Every structure is written in structure tokens, then in C-alpha cells.
Amino acid sequence: MVRGRICSLSVRDVRFPTSLGGHGSDAMHTDPDYSAAxxxxxxxxxxxxxxxxxxxTLGKGTEVVVCAVNALAHHVLNKDLGDIVGDFRGFxxxxxxxxxxxWIGPEKGVVxxxxxxxxxxxxxxxxxxxxxxxxxxxxDMDPRKLLSCIDFRYITDxxxxxxxxxxxxxxxxxxxxxxxxxLMHGYPAYTTSCAWLGYSDDTLKQLCTEALKAGWTRFxxxxxxxxxxxxxxxxxxxxxxxxxxxxxxxANQRWDVPEAVKWMSKLAxxxxxxxxxxxxxxxxxxxxxxxxxxxxxxxxxxxxxxCHNRVIFKQLLQAKALQFLQIDSCRLGSVNENLSVLLMAxxxxxxxxxxxxxxxxxELVQHLIIFDFISVSASLQNRMCEYVDHLHEHFRYPVxxxxxxxxxxxxxxxxxxxxxxSVKKHQYPDGEVxxxxxxxxxx
Numbered sequence: 001m002v003r004g005r006i007c008s009l010s011v012r013d014v015r016f017p018t019s020l021g022g023h024g025s026d027a028m029h030t031d032p033d034y035s036a037a038x039x040x041x042x043x044x045x046x047x048x049x050x051x052x053x054x055x056x057t058l059g060k061g062t063e064v065v066v067c068a069v070n071a072l073a074h075h076v077l078n079k080d081l082g083d084i085v086g087d088f089r090g091f092x093x094x095x096x097x098x099x100x101x102x103w104i105g106p107e108k109g110v111v112x113x114x115x116x117x118x119x120x121x122x123x124x125x126x127x128x129x130x131x132x133x134x135x136x137x138x139x140d141m142d143p144r145k146l147l148s149c150i151d152f153r154y155i156t157d158x159x160x161x162x163x164x165x166x167x168x169x170x171x172x173x174x175x176x177x178x179x180x181x182x183l184m185h186g187y188p189a190y191t192t193s194c195a196w197l198g199y200s201d202d203t204l205k206q207l208c209t210e211a212l213k214a215g216w217t218r219f220x221x222x223x224x225x226x227x228x229x230x231x232x233x234x235x236x237x238x239x240x241x242x243x244x245x246x247x248x249x250x251a252n253q254r255w256d257v258p259e260a261v262k263w264m265s266k267l268a269x270x271x272x273x274x275x276x277x278x279x280x281x282x283x284x285x286x287x288x289x290x291x292x293x294x295x296x297x298x299x300x301x302x303x304x305x306x307c308h309n310r311v312i313f314k315q316l317l318q319a320k321a322l323q324f325l326q327i328d329s330c331r332l333g334s335v336n337e338n339l340s341v342l343l344m345a346x347x348x349x350x351x352x353x354x355x356x357x358x359x360x361x362x363e364l365v366q367h368l369i370i371f372d373f374i375s376v377s378a379s380l381q382n383r384m385c386e387y388v389d390h391l392h393e394h395f396r397y398p399v400x401x402x403x404x405x406x407x408x409x410x411x412x413x414x415x416x417x418x419x420x421x422s423v424k425k426h427q428y429p430d431g432e433v434x435x436x437x438x439x440x441x442x443x
Contacts, residue, residue, distance in 0.1 A: 002082040002129055004043025009076055011069040011117070012038045013062045014418070015428040016359065016391055017437060022198025023390055024058075024357070026252040027224030030198065033059030034391060036359040037066050037114065038423060039121045043081060051125025052416040055117035055330040056358040061110075062428065068114035071101060076118055085126050088149040092119070092336045096151070108308035112333060119334030120364065124414035134335070134414040135367040139179060139374050143168035150340045154311045158318065164343045171375045178374045186405030187370055188380060189387040190218030190248065192357060195237055197222040204233070208240040216404045218246040218384055220276070224254030227263060234270040243271070248302070250276035257286040261293040274302040274324050281306040287321035300324055305355035306331060310340045317348045324382070328355045329364035335414075342372045352377065357388030362399045363415040366406045394422035 015035040018024050024032040035058060041051035055065060075095050076084075084091045095115050096107050105111040127134040138146065143165055152161050194207040211219070221237050223230040238247060249272045255263060260278035267275075275294065279286045281303060291301045300323030307313055309332060316322050325345045327338050345352050354369050356362040369385045377383070385406055392398035396417045400407040409415050425432050 002085055002126060003047075004045030004049075004081050004129075006041055006076050006079050006081060006084075007044045008040075008042040009069075009073045009118070010040045011066050011073075012423060013066050013428045014038045014359070014423055014426050014431075015059055015062060015434065016394075016426055017433065018390065019059070022196055024388075025196045025198030026222045026250065027197060027254040028252045029058055034359045035059050035062045035428070037062055037069055037117050038418060039069055039117045041076070041118075041121045041125055043125070045081075045129075047129070049125060049128045050417075051121040051123075051128070052414075052418070053117045053119065053121025053124060053334075054360045054364075054416055054418075055113040055120070056361055057113070064110050065113050065117070068101075068110050069117055072098065072111075072114055072118060076122075081122075081125060081129070084122060085149075088336060089151050092149070092151050092333060093153070095119070096333060107311075107333065112308065113330065116330045116332065116334045119336060120330070120414060120416055123335045124416045128413045131412050133367065133409040133411060135370040135374075135408060138335070138339075138367070138371040139175070143172075146339065149336050150343075151336065152340065155314050155340060155344065158314050159340070159344050159347055163347065164340075167343055167346050167376060171378060174378065175374055178378060182370050182374060182408050186402060186407040187366065187373060188218070188384045188405050189401060190220055190246070190353075190384045191216050191387050191389070191404075192220045192222075192250070193387070193389040194219060195221040195233070197225060201233075201236060204236065205240060208237060212241065214404070217241075217244075218248070218404070220248040220250055220386070222252065223249045223267065223275075224251035224263075227266060230263075230267060234267055234272075238270045247272050248274050248276065251278050253277045253280055253306070255279055257283070257289050260290050264290075264294055264299055265297065268297040268299060272299055274300040276302040276324075276326070277305065278303075282308075282312070284312065284315045284319050284321050287316060288319040291321055291323065302326055302353065304328065309333070310337050310344070313341045314344060317344055317350060322350065324353045325350050326353055326355045326386075327365070327368065329361055329368060331355075335368065338368050342368070342376050346376050351379075351382040353383055354385050356386040357390065359391055360395060360416060360418070362387055362392070362406075363395055363397070366399055366409065367414060370406070370408050394418050394426075
């Protein structure tokens with residue numbers, strides 16, 4: 001039973017100084033501080049449950065997302081949670097169609113990140129009130145109810161609500177067995193933790209050795225800053241993991257289109273499954289050109305972590321611009337918009353391999369990909385979810401990885417809740433961690 005009027009919304013700027021160790025560094029983002037705009041919703045319901053939502057950023061700029069959350073707050077405050085989820089499509093559209101704020105979107109950039117943080121908190125609260133982890137809430141939901149959460153505007157030329165319903169109806173077959181499979185074995189993952197661009201060769205070797213011992217068979221390496229260095233590092237990692245294990249590469253938008261084709265032709269000898277974000281995330285036709293050029297080399301194109309919305313994903317699919325689709329739990333408009341992209345990917349039979357890592361992205365996206373397997377794709381072929389081994393200790397319900405797979409969360413909610421002590425310590429700029437660092441920088 002969904003209950004309670006939302007009587008409070010707070011948002012905090014939480015940052016972790018990951019740049020100090022080179023964690024998360026790539027060809028375009030050399031000094032990221034993994035950060036989050038952290039939203040907490042409270043209701044007047046007697047259960048005392050709260051909804052927690054995050055959106056991921058890289059440090060500076062989190063304060064801008066916080067401002068956007070506060071600017072959107074009036075759409076949520078004093079609303080009945082039952083009314084919100086009773087017409088979730090309408091509520092989603094209200095948030096994304098604010099006449100004045102929409103101008104600095106629409107449905108992209110800072111405003112959309114803020115929308116995601118708020119909606120993530122709503123979904124967390126809904127799942128908690130139902131006493132289910134979010135993936136289970138979605139799996140158990142009636143297909144019509146599920147579709148009522150999605151805004152199909154702008155995508156009906158590719159996917160109508162009726163087509164989406166047919167996909168979900170087909171997904172009912174074998175659903176129980178697939179749920180059992182997930183509970184027993186989990187969802188296959190790959191690791192990005194071994195080969196950040198800022199890591200030394202010794203660190204890379206050490207982390208690769210540890211990962212292989214822990215049973216990892218799929219590895220991603222960051223490329224794009226220097227070709228000769230890429231050749232050397234890719235040779236190093238391929239020699240470490242052997243020919244039988246899977247290697248992916250990620251350029252984080254570094255190249256022009258011809259440059260991407262030329263560069264990857266040189267790295268093809270290391271047999272990468274995909275090159276991720278080879279060029280601007282907005283360049284749909286550029287991705288299509290790269291996809292076509294690299295197909296004879298057996299290299300796919302993966303993208304999506306900085307894809308603004310379902311419309312861009314629609315076009316990437318229409319243009320045959322990607323072979324692996326990477327949803328992000330905080331870049332798109334929360335669960336609502338991710339559901340539409342999962343359904344479009346199924347229609348085009350393109351595997352979804354989500355982006356994760358950062359602050360809480362692993363915690364969130366595991367729910368979406370487990371739901372996708374059980375209710376939508378029904379396939380694990382060429383599918384895996386990114387895993388990065390950073391900052392999980394700050395969450396109340398951290399991910400559980402066994403045998404290089406995500407084990408389905410058992411706790412109710414969206415796994416978004418952080419430990420209050422961690423939030424206080426890392427709040428910017430007044431938390432203890434930042435007070436010390438900023439004082440040291442001044443001296």
C-alpha cells in the first residue's frame with residue numbers, strides 16, 4: 001500500500017577526493033572527484049520510511065545540480081506518493097516539462113540529472129513501502145502498470161506502447177526460472193578497476209593479478225591519450241589476462257571520427273570486444289560511421305553513459321550506430337526513462353551492458369539489468385554489467401559480487417541510501433574530509 005504526503009526534500013553535495021589516487025581517470029577526465037547530489041525525501045506516513053536518490057558527478061558542478069534539484073522541488077513537495085505512482089507518466093512529464101526550467105534542458109544536462117536524483121528517491125521510497133528491492137518491484141509489476149510509468153512521447157515511431165506491452169507479455173514466459181537463475185548465479189559483470197589511465201604499470205599489474213585470482217574474466221582498459229602508450233598498456237593487460245579472456249576499450253569521447261577508426265585499427269591486434277565512447281556522445285552519425293568501419297575488424301561500438309535521453313538512444317539504434325547499449329541510472333530520467341530504453345534495445349535485439357562505477361552507480365544499475373534479464377531481454381548473450389570497486393563501503397546496502405557476478409539485492413528499496421556518517425564527513429565544503437583538504441591547499 002503506497003502512502004504518505006511528501007513533506008520534506010533535502011539535497012546535499014557529497015564528494016570523495018578520488019582524484020588524489022588517480023581513480024576514475026581517463027583520457028578526458030584526468031582528475032575526477034567522484035561525487036553525488038544526494039536527495040532525501042520524507043513523508044508524513046507513520047512508517048517513517050525515507051526515499052534516497054542520487055545523481056553522479058565528477059566534483060565541481062555538483063553544486064549546480066543541487067541548485068537544479070531545489071528548483072524542481074516544488075513539483076514534489078506536498079504531493080501524495082500514491083498520486084505520484086498512480087500517474088507516474090504524468091508526474092515524469094510534469095518534472096521534465098516545467099515551462100521555465102525546460103528551456104535549459106529539455107530532458108538533458110543538469111536539469112535532467114537533477115530530475116534523475118529526485119525520481120531515484122521516489123522509486124526508492126515506493127520500493128521500500130512495498131517491502132521489495134527495486135528489481136523485484138519491477139519484475140512483479142503488472143505490464144500495464146509498468147508501462148504507465150513510461151513517457152512514450154518522441155519514441156512512438158520506433159516503439160509504441162502496444163509493442164512494449166507485447167515485449168513484456170513475451171517476457172512472462174520463463175520469468176520464474178530466470179528469476180531463480182539470477183538468485184542462484186547473479187548477473188555477469190566486468191571490471192574497470194584495474195586499468196584507469198592514471199595508474200602506473202605496477203598498479204595495473206597488481207590489480208590485474210588480484211582480479212584474475214578473484215575469478216574475473218572480463219576487463220576494460222582506458223585508451224585515447226597517447227597511441228604508443230595505449231599499444232604498450234593494451235599489450236601489457238592482454239598478456240596478463242591471456243587470449244581467452246574478454247578485453248574492452250574505452251576512449252571516453254576523445255577522438256574525431258576518422259581518428260577513432262585509425263586509432264582502433266592500430267589496437268585491433270589486442271582483440272577488443274568493443275570500443276566505448278569513441279567520439280562525441282551526441283554524434284549519432286559519427287558513431288554509425290565508426291561502427292561500419294570497425295565491423296570487419298570484429299570490434300563493436302559501445303556508448304550511452306553520457307547519452308542525454310531516450311530520443312538519442314532511439315536514433316543510435318535506428319542508425320545502427322552501436323552494438324552494445326550502455327544505460328546509466330543517473331544520466332537518464334531515472335527508472336522511468338531507462339525502462340523505455342531497455343524496451344527499445346529489446347526490439348532492436350541490441351545487448352544492454354550498463355555503465356556503472358562512480359558513486360552508487362553499481363548499486364543502482366544492478367536493479368535495472370537484473371529486471372531486464374528476467375522480464376525483457378531473457379538473454380545473457382554478449383551481456384555484462386560494469387563493476388568498479390570504489391566507494392561501496394559508504395552505502396548501507398552495498399553491491400554483493402560473487403564469482404564476478406552481481407547478486408540480486410535482497411533489501412527493500414533502490415540501494416541508494418548512504419551511511420549518514422559518510423555523508424557528513426564528505427559533504428562539500430563543510431565536511432571533515434574537505435575542511436582538511438581545502439585548508440592544506442591554502443597553505
